[in-house]
Amino acid sequence: xxxxxxxxxxxxxxxxxxxxxxxxxxxxxxxxxxxxxxxxxxxxxxxxxxxxxxxxxxxxxxxxxxxxxxxxxxxxxxxxxxxxxxxxxxxxxxxxxxxxxxxxxxxxxxxxxxxxxxxxxxxxxxxxxxxxxxxxxxxxxxxxxxxxxxxxxxxxxxxxxxxxxxxxxxxxxxxxxxxxxxxxxxxxxxxxxxxxxxxxxxxxxxxxxxxxxxxxxxxxxxxxxxxxxxxxxxxxxxxxxxxxxxxxxxxxxxxxxxxxxxxxxxxxxxxxxxxxxxxxxxxxxxxxxxxxxxxxxxxxxxxxxxxxxxxxxxxxxxxxxxxxxxxxxxxxxxxxxxxxxxxxxxxxxxxxxxxxxxxxxxxxxxxxxxxxxxxxxxxxxxxxxxxxxxxxxxxxxxxxxxxxxxxxxxxxxxxxxxxxxxxxxxxxxxxxxxxxxxxxxxx
Ligand code: FAD
Ligand code: NAD
Numbered sequence: 001x002x003x004x005x006x007x008x009x010x011x012x013x014x015x016x017x018x019x020x021x022x023x024x025x026x027x028x029x030x031x032x033x034x035x036x037x038x039x040x041x042x043x044x045x046x047x048x049x050x051x052x053x054x055x056x057x058x059x060x061x062x063x064x065x066x067x068x069x070x071x072x073x074x075x076x077x078x079x080x081x082x083x084x085x086x087x088x089x090x091x092x093x094x095x096x097x098x099x100x101x102x103x104x105x106x107x108x109x110x111x112x113x114x115x116x117x118x119x120x121x122x123x124x125x126x127x128x129x130x131x132x133x134x135x136x137x138x139x140x141x142x143x144x145x146x147x148x149x150x151x152x153x154x155x156x157x158x159x160x161x162x163x164x165x166x167x168x169x170x171x172x173x174x175x176x177x178x179x180x181x182x183x184x185x186x187x188x189x190x191x192x193x194x195x196x197x198x199x200x201x202x203x204x205x206x207x208x209x210x211x212x213x214x215x216x217x218x219x220x221x222x223x224x225x226x227x228x229x230x231x232x233x234x235x236x237x238x239x240x241x242x243x244x245x246x247x248x249x250x251x252x253x254x255x256x257x258x259x260x261x262x263x264x265x266x267x268x269x270x271x272x273x274x275x276x277x278x279x280x281x282x283x284x285x286x287x288x289x290x291x292x293x294x295x296x297x298x299x300x301x302x303x304x305x306x307x308x309x310x311x312x313x314x315x316x317x318x319x320x321x322x323x324x325x326x327x328x329x330x331x332x333x334x335x336x337x338x339x340x341x342x343x344x345x346x347x348x349x350x351x352x353x354x355x356x357x358x359x360x361x362x363x364x365x366x367x368x369x370x371x372x373x374x375x376x377x378x379x380x381x382x383x384x385x386x387x388x389x390x391x392x393x394x395x396x397x398x399x400x401x402x403x404x405x406x407x408x409x410x411x412x413x414x415x416x417x418x419x420x421x422x423x424x425x426x427x428x429x430x431x432x433x434x435x436x437x438x439x440x441x442x443x
Contacts, residue, residue: 003313004089004104005030006079006249008037009133010299011280011306012110013061016071018310026314028071029102031091033078036134037063042299044137045158048144049165055134055141082107082253084273106275106313109250109263110306113243113281113297120214121153121239127222128215128237131158143236144169151175151225151234153212155182158240160195160331163204166236167332174205174232176225178241181208186327187390188342188355191376194392198334207232243297245282258284260295267319269309277313279305286322289340289387289408290349296325324408325388330395337401340388340408343378352381356441360434362397364426373397377404377414377438384413384443389435403435414442 003019005012008030016028030037036059043058052058063073074091080099081090089107092099115130127147129140150166152159155177166173175182181192182199200206211228215237224233245262256272258264262284269277281297283305301323311318326339346353355378361370373393379386386407391398407416417439424431432440 001026001105001314002103003028003106003108004102005108005110006089007110007112007280008032008034008073008075009039009041009110009112009280010302011112011283011309012108013038013066014303014306015108015110015277015279015310015313016066017069018307019314020069020071020310022311022314022316030066030071030073031077031079031089031102032073032075033094034133034135035075037061037073037075038066039134040299041133044131044134045161045165047137048140048162049168055137058134079249082249082276084253084255084276087275104275106277107253108269108277108279108306108309108313109253109255109271109282110278110280110302110309111246111249111282112302113245115239116242116244117239118212118241120212123215123217123222124220125215125217125222126220127235128239130239131162132243140236140238144171147171147236149174149234150236150238151232152238152240153225154239154241155179155206155208156185156240156242157327157329158238160199160336161329162238162240163199164202164330164332166238167202167204171236172205173203174207174234175199176210176212176227176232177206177208178211179208182206183336186336186338186342188344188376190357191336191374191390191392194374195331195334195336199331202332243281245295245297247282250278250282258293258295260284260293262295262297264293265305267308267321268312269305269320270312277309279309285320288322288324288411292349294323294325296323296327298327321409324405326401326405328398328401333395335391335393335395335398337391337398338389339401339405340386341378342388342390343376346378346380346387351387353378353387354381354442355379356438358434358438358441360430360437362393362434363429365430367426371397373434375434375438377417377435377442379414379442384415386412386414386417389438400433400435414439418443
């Protein structure tokens with residue numbers, strides 16, 4: 001059994017490792033077009049910000065360690081074609097330009113996503129970056145030398161994490177967002193405003209509702225960003241305006257894309273073409289709250305899909321359970337978490353939803369270090385079915401979002417949440433934890 005994996009980061013490497021453990025008889029080959037495999041892209045903003053000492057710390061396993069485990073890792077090898085009838089892939093060696101044809105019995109497409117680059121961002125000016133992979137992080141680090149003013153375009157996950165990282169490195173930061181508020185894809189409006197207020201309080205110049213018109217440069221290096229609201233001087237520009245799934249190979253293989261534009265796969269990660277599997281950021285999943293296909297490209301989802309694909313490709317039986325849209329990030333001292341649906345998303349899905357907001361402290365107010373926490377809990381009117389939660393609070397406190405995520409997986413109600421025996425002692429929570437207070441109010 002020859003298993004070929006395309007893409008060697010989260011989904012691809014999880015699949016390769018899992019297939020190897022599932023069966024000693026399979027032959028596992030991973031083709032990665034870049035220089036790096038098996039690393040945590042999620043850590044990139046923290047290396048740039050100086051929280052993590054170097055990029056090498058993000059590597060989970062080196063190619064040598066993977067080869068020791070009998071996984072044939074081939075770097076700088078780009079898969080350029082798939083013949084699903086002959087069951088072969090065409091691979092181009094990026095160093096020599098030579099191509100080879102490799103047979104497979106099972107093929108996994110774990111090709112991830114690419115950052116969106118608006119036309120103005122396609123430039124040869126130095127100092128203009130996206131942040132997707134490890135070399136992007138290294139390039140930003142190199143551009144920091146002598147840089148004083150950064151302009152980040154896009155106030156989503158990467159924009160908000162990088163606002164902190166670049167401020168920490170001493171740069172003046174301007175954050176430009178085309179939508180009416182920051183974090184627009186993650187939170188309801190009131191919470192978006194709170195995130196913006198915190199980022200502004202930290203000295204970031206946040207400008208929303210802005211259209212970028214172009215970049216300016218001098219002697220080959222960026223000098224600023226032209227917008228419909230004026231010129232923003234910058235010697236470092238980070239473009240973080242979203243991602244789109246890498247689907248070229250799927251099209252070549254005749255694999256069906258889903259309604260989200262990402263690859264459609266069943267819960268065994270099988271695509272519409274026999275013998276071809278898909279996993280990770282390039283693949284859509286089923287949202288357990290709405291039952292609909294969604295494309296929410298995140299780390300745990302990629303790893304889990306890869307694991308499921310690896311087991312199944314090697315002859316085992318595993319199923320991807322779907323997701324509930326849980327996500328978390330921090331910007332400066334503020335932790336932001338969400339799961340399920342926001343009020344706006346619930347309404348968009350045609351649900352009759354209500355939300356309650358609770359402001360409290362993350363632990364007993366009389367115990368040192370108590371910090372504000374805000375919970376917005378969303379439920380279905382009438383039935384009380386939990387639909388989602390959004391939390392803002394001091395960094396780690398918002399991880400309690402996982403309690404709601406667990407209930408969402410099981411179709412729980414606000415009554416179920418209110419009944420939970422949650423841990424309590426003054427340094428950790430109030431006796432009635434803020435989640436219980438929210439559940440009581442929503443019930
Ligand atoms: P990718 O990581 O994109 O890997 C795909 C690989 O396939 C790439 O290395 C690419 O070179 C290779 N490839 C593509 N096409 C070919 C081809 N034709 N031939 C050979 N190789 C090919 N998620 C979270 O849940 N939490 C976080 O805190 C978080 N932080 C993040 C921070 C940053 C800065 C970034 C960029 C992402 C973050 N994510 C986070 C998202 C997370 O990193 C991704 O969900 C995860 O990396 C997806 O893994 P993947 O294997 O599906 O795709
Ligand atoms: P994103 O979708 O989170 O945010 C993009 C932002 O850019 C949005 O607010 C959007 O309105 C804005 N935008 C779009 N076009 C624009 C334009 N022309 N001008 C100005 N603003 C514009 O995408 P991202 O921040 O690029 O992150 C990419 C992916 O990385 C995310 O989808 C997520 O999967 C992953 N990620 C996750 C985490 C985390 O979970 N903590 C952290 C970093 C990255």
